[in-house]
Amino acid sequence: MKNRRAGINLLGTLLLLVTVAIVVFAVWYLEGRTPGLRRDTGGRRYEYGAGDDFAPWKRVEQERLIYEAFDSLAVRNVSGRIEVTGWDKEYALVSFTKRGPFSQELEIITEIDDMTLSVRPSYHKRMRTPFTSVTFDIFVPRRIGSIEAESTSGSIGLFALGNSVDQDLKTVSGRIRTEGARNLSAVSTSGSIGFSFSGSTLSVRSVSGSVHGDIVDFAPGGTGELSTVSGAVRLKAYKGLDARIGLISKSGAVSCGFPLQKTREKKHELSGNVGSGLSSLTVRSTSGSIRLDGL
Amino acid sequence: MEKDEALYEKARQVAKNKVAFIRNFIIFIVVLALLAAFNNLTSGDYQWWLWIALFWGIGLIFNFLKAFLFRGGGLERLEERLTRQEIERIGDEK
Numbered sequence: 001m002k003n004r005r006a007g008i009n010l011l012g013t014l015l016l017l018v019t020v021a022i023v024v025f026a027v028w029y030l031e032g033r034t035p036g037l038r039r040d041t042g043g044r045r046y047e048y049g050a051g052d053d054f055a056p057w058k059r060v061e062q063e064r065l066i067y068e069a070f071d072s073l074a075v076r077n078v079s080g081r082i083e084v085t086g087w088d089k090e091y092a093l094v095s096f097t098k099r100g101p102f103s104q105e106l107e108i109i110t111e112i113d114d115m116t117l118s119v120r121p122s123y124h125k126r127m128r129t130p131f132t133s134v135t136f137d138i139f140v141p142r143r144i145g146s147i148e149a150e151s152t153s154g155s156i157g158l159f160a161l162g163n164s165v166d167q168d169l170k171t172v173s174g175r176i177r178t179e180g181a182r183n184l185s186a187v188s189t190s191g192s193i194g195f196s197f198s199g200s201t202l203s204v205r206s207v208s209g210s211v212h213g214d215i216v217d218f219a220p221g222g223t224g225e226l227s228t229v230s231g232a233v234r235l236k237a238y239k240g241l242d243a244r245i246g247l248i249s250k251s252g253a254v255s256c257g258f259p260l261q262k263t264r265e266k267k268h269e270l271s272g273n274v275g276s277g278l279s280s281l282t283v284r285s286t287s288g289s290i291r292l293d294g295l
Numbered sequence: 296m297e298k299d300e301a302l303y304e305k306a307r308q309v310a311k312n313k314v315a316f317i318r319n320f321i322i323f324i325v326v327l328a329l330l331a332a333f334n335n336l337t338s339g340d341y342q343w344w345l346w347i348a349l350f351w352g353i354g355l356i357f358n359f360l361k362a363f364l365f366r367g368g369g370l371e372r373l374e375e376r377l378t379r380q381e382i383e384r385i386g387d388e389k
Binding site: 016020025 | 316
């Protein structure tokens, strides 16, 4: 009898602890929903100020900063997405949103050095970074020459840029999407990669993510190297493609929709020339399938 | 006999309070889970369901205190104790 009474009391105490934990969490979250503090503009122009939005997780700070006179962009992030969009205006608009309980300790460093606009977060040493993320929404003139974007845990997206921008994109766990790139280097560990390419140098690497790409143009003498470990590769190329093609997989299926003058054909490998083979396109995968078709 | 009935009623009330607390807790969790899901499926910008969790949770804590710690009759017990002390004091004076 005493055991049963102790049991119900123990259950009651456990339920109480859960209730207290929920109440404490609610107080902690709701207390922190106040808008973030306005930051010193440091001579930069505001389009609008901080704290117009509320956080899904405690606190949000937002800023929009406007920059001119640069021809390349370098963005680094640790946790959070990076999105860069081309527009017709002659200046860049950098908008960022910080989310997390320690967001006020997260500085966003934006500076122009050697015609490169660089944007990156600076985490305070004692800050617990996993709880604070920042997302970047950046608008740049379409005439921009190159874009470098790197994120540890976050996706990278580049949109409406035309086909004249060199791009160097790296992420560990996010996916990469770019609508138009001249020369492109894209690396992702677990995220998928989607691209449109029209330059002379193409380098795409992914470990577990799939790769989907359109080759709109390929300069004579250009090189393309794509590789994945387990992700599938789907490529579409313009009709006039003129390249030495190598599609090599260890265990995945391989197929080519172009008329290929084959130099080597195995179960998981296809090599040969399309046209006279002016440029070079090699795709390798360990277990993923590879497919090359016309656009 | 009357004393037994009073004792039974008291025990029944304590048991009722304990069961009520457990039932309220289950309803609390289920309703909060539904509200949180609705909040995040429609617009996850602001977790308004935590306001409900906060006030309902405080109510539930009082519910627990009533059922498991302060089971009532505190003043009655004090009255009895004071009466006994008073009887002893009068007896000593005699």
